[in-house]
Amino acid sequence: MQNWRPKVLKxxxxxxxxxxxxxxxxxQEAWAVKVLGKTEQNSIIISSSEPIAVIRKKxxxxxxxxxxxxxxxxCSVAAADTATWLNIDILxxxxxxxxxxxxxxxxTSTGTNTLDGWVxxxxxxxxxxxxxxxxxxxxxxxxxxxxGDQWRIDDQHLTLIVQKK
Numbered sequence: 001m002q003n004w005r006p007k008v009l010k011x012x013x014x015x016x017x018x019x020x021x022x023x024x025x026x027x028q029e030a031w032a033v034k035v036l037g038k039t040e041q042n043s044i045i046i047s048s049s050e051p052i053a054v055i056r057k058k059x060x061x062x063x064x065x066x067x068x069x070x071x072x073x074x075c076s077v078a079a080a081d082t083a084t085w086l087n088i089d090i091l092x093x094x095x096x097x098x099x100x101x102x103x104x105x106x107x108t109s110t111g112t113n114t115l116d117g118w119v120x121x122x123x124x125x126x127x128x129x130x131x132x133x134x135x136x137x138x139x140x141x142x143x144x145x146x147x148g149d150q151w152r153i154d155d156q157h158l159t160l161i162v163q164k165k
Contacts, residue, residue: 036160043154045115049145051089055138055156064130068161069097071138072122075107078150082111084142086151088123091137097125106140107151115152136160 038057046052059067069090077086088106090097110117138158142151 034162034164036162038158040156041154043152045150045152046140046142047148047150049142051139051141053137053139054153055158057136057158057160058133059136059160059162060133061129061131061162064128065163066126066128067134068124068126069136070122070124070159070161071156072120072159073106073156074118074154075121076115076118076152077107077109077142078113078115078152079109079142079144079146080111080113080148081144082109084109084144084146084149086153087141087143088121089139089141090123090125091135091139092127092129093134094137097127105143109149113148115150 036057036059038055040055044052044054054073055071061067069092071088071090075086077084085105085108088104089100104123106121106123107117107119136158138156140151140153142149
C-alpha cells in the first residue's frame with residue numbers, strides 16, 4: 001500500500017467523527033471532546049470461521065458518560081460465491097455493541113475466490129460507560145464460511161470520542 005493511505009484513512013475517521021458527534025451525541029449537550037485513536041497498518045489474512053479480534057484499545061474514564069466509536073478499514077473477502085461476507089462487531093468489555101448477530105456486512109465476496117473487490121468500510125456505535133477501565137475490541141467473522149474462504153483487513157483505524165471533564 002502507498003504511504004498516503006494511512007493519512008487519508010485517519011482524516012476520513014476524524015471527519016466522520018465530527019459528523020457522528022453532531023448526529024448522535026446531540027446538540028443539547030455541551031461537548032468538549034477528547035479523540036483517542038489506534039491505527040494498525042499490518043495486513044491480517046484469516047482462513048477460519050472463528051471470530052478473530054483485529055484491533056483492541058483500552059480506555060480509562062474518570063466519570064460516567066457517552067463514548068462514540070468509529071472503526072474503519074480496507075476489507076476483502078475471497079469465496080466462490082457472492083453470499084459470503086465479513087461480519088464486524090464492536091465489543092465493549094466483551095459485550096457486543098448493537099447491531100449484532102451476523103448482520104453487519106463489512107465487505108462481501110465478489111465470487112472470484114480471490115481477495116479482490118477491495119473496499120474502505122466503516123462501522124460505528126455509541127455507548128454510555130461508567131468510570132473505570134474499559135476494553136474496546138473489534139471482532140471479524142466470515143458468515144457462510146466454507147473451507148478455503150478467506151478475509152483480509154488492512155489499514156485499520158479505531159477512533160474513540162469521549163467527553164472531557
